Amino acid sequence: MGDSTQMLRPIWEFCKMPTIVAAVSFAGLVSSAVLPPLVSGSGPDDPTCGRFDYGRHCDLSPTLALILDLVVGGLLALFLYYLSKRNQIRLDQIIASQEALRHRRMDYAAQHLKQLFQLTLFTMSVTKRSISHYNLTVGLTDDEKPVWMKAVTLSELRRDEAKLGRVLQSVRNILTAANDVLDPDIVTRVEGVCNYLGEISVEQQADGTMEFPKYEVCRIKVQYLIELLQTYSRATRSFKEVVEEPYGNSTIDPEPDLAEEVKH
C-alpha cells in the first residue's frame, strides 16, 4: 500500500505540470477524434480486405488496432519520458547550484568567524593596553596634566570597547546568516563565547584605576574557539574537536593571594 502510494506520487507530480496535462489532453483528442474514423473506414467492409489493409473500404482488424494503439502509446511514453528527463536535469542543476552555494556560505562563515575572533583577541589586548595607559594617569600630580591625559586615554579605552562590541555584533550577524549551514554545536559554542564576552565590560575600581575583569578567561575562551575554527577542512566541510594534553600544566594561574579567612 505504501509502495503504491510512493509510486503514484511522481505521476501526481506530473499531473500538476500544465505542459504535461496539455500534451496528454492533446494526444487524447487526436487519438479519439482523428484516428477512429481513419482506421475504421467510412464504407462497408470489403471481403478482400486483409489483416493489415488500411483504407476507406476496409474495417480495421483487431491486430492493426492493437499495433496502432501500441504506436500511439509508445509515442506518448517517449514524449513523457523526454519531459521528465528534461525536468530532472533542471532539478539536478538547481540542487547542485544550491549545494555549491551552501558550501561557499559555510567556507565563508568558518573563515570569517576565525578572522573575527582573531580580531577580538587583538582588540581585547589593545583594550588592556589602554587600561594600563589609563591607570598610569591615576597617581599623577597636577603638574603632569592628569585630567587631560585621563580624558585622552579614557576616550581611547571607550573606542576600543566600542570596537570590541562591533566585532561581537559582526560575529552574531554571521551566526544569524549562516546558522543553517553551520553545525549547531559550533553555533552554540560561538554563541557561548559571545554571551560571555558581551557581559564583560571595563570596570573602575575603588582606587580610580580601571580593570578588564576576567581578561585571562576571555582570552582562553577565544583561543579555544580559534583553535576549533582553524580545524575547518574544505574537503570534509567539518570541524575537528581539539583536546589539550590532559596532563599538561594549566594555562591559568589561580589567584595565589586569596587570603584564608577562616572562622571558628
Add this chain to the structure above:
Amino acid sequence: MALRDDTERHQSGRDYKKAFGQFSSNKTQRITTLKPMEVLLDAQADAGGGVHTIDFNKGDVIIRQSGMYLIIAGPQLGKVRGATPRWIDLWLRVNNIDVPNSNIRAVLIDPQEKTVGIMNSVLPLNRGDTVNIVMAAETIEEGMGLEAIAPDGEPTIPSIIVTVVQLD
C-alpha cells in the same frame, strides 16, 4: 595539543579519557550586594597526581574537553547576626547565562545554624565554556553567605566544595 581520537596515558599508568575536577574555597564569602555575586574558588584537588583536566580562575570553572558534565556543589551556608528567617539562593551560570532549574534556596534563622546546600546539575558543556556558581540573598545586613570553618583538631571545612565530572 592532540586530537581527540588518540588515547592518553598518564605516567602513573592510568588512562584519563574523561575530564574531572574538584574545587573548593577556604575563604568565607559574605554577600555584600543585593545583586547576584559569583562564588570564588581558590583550590583545586590534585587528583591523580596533579592531573588537571578542568581549569579554574577565581570563580570561573573552565572546561577543556567538550562533553556532558555532572556538576555537584555543596556550599556551607551561614550568617553572622539577626534572628529573622532570611533566604539565600544559589544557582549555576554557564557563559554568563543563568542555567534554568539549577537554583536552590536555604532559609537561615539562627547565626549558630550551619547548613550545607546541595546543588547538582547535568549540562552539555563545550571546550572553553565557563561555569560559575552564583549566590544572592534577601538582605546584606546580616552577613549571609558561605562560611569556611576551622575547627580545632580537624581539617578546615571549606566554604564550598564543587565536583565536576565528565559523563561521556
